[in-house]
Amino acid sequence: MPLSNELLSFLKELKKNNNRDWFNEQKPRFQEIQSEAKGFYEDIKQGLLQFDEIENFKMFRIYRDVRFSKDKTPYKPHFAGSFSRSGKRLRGGYYLRIRPGESFLAGGFWEPNKEDLFRIRKEFEINDAEIRDILKAPDFKKVFGGQLEGQELKTAPKGFQKEHPAIDLIRKKGFIAVRNFSDKEILSPDFLQEVLFSFQTLRPFFDYMSEVLTTDLNGVSTVD
Secondary structure: OOOOHHHHHHHHHHHHOOOHHHHHHOHHHHHHHHHHHHHHHHHHHHHHOOOOOEEEEEEOOOEOOOOOOOOOOOEOOOEEEEEEEOHHHHOOEEEEEEOOOOEEEEEEEOOOOHHHHHHHHHHHHHOOHHHHHHHHOHHHHHHHOOOOEOOEOOOOOOOOOOOOOOHHHHOEOOEEEEEEEOHHHHOOOOHHHHHHHHHHHOHHHHHHHHHHHOEOOOOOEOOO
């Protein structure tokens, strides 16, 4: 089932009326829309299982944790969910946020731990040809613009040369592919298929990264 215009309308209204009194009055309406969103994310999970191994699915709560934030609005005017690939063997995950005017999906490695980040950087230092080919593939360029996003250092990390040809990749602290969606695309009957096609396009990238993160620099497996 495609997402309803009512879902986006509610989120737009929530953004304008981000307070507990308004939300409590709209609670029955929210529960219906939340049920619709959960169903859509469940459809994504079932689709992902056709071409990947998903260990965990999490749909994030609409309630914000305002304890350490300057923004004290109590609700997130969006729905979001993540899908984690199976454990130490595969790594990485998928993500989708539905927010009027600011919807996007992403996949990859948000904050690799220190050991994983070093291993990835060393792989790029030794040979960046394979990852370049993956990023230049026609479908990856069409869906994700042929590039990875994520925070990066201003200079080379310690132990790496700043003149290295792969320094644009080595400087990164995360490795994420992102696709943005308009509200019209969100409401399209084909939106679910577009989400799944986008995620499936990430498989060569994930396959490469899974191999890197489960082998040492000599190609010997590091997992049981």
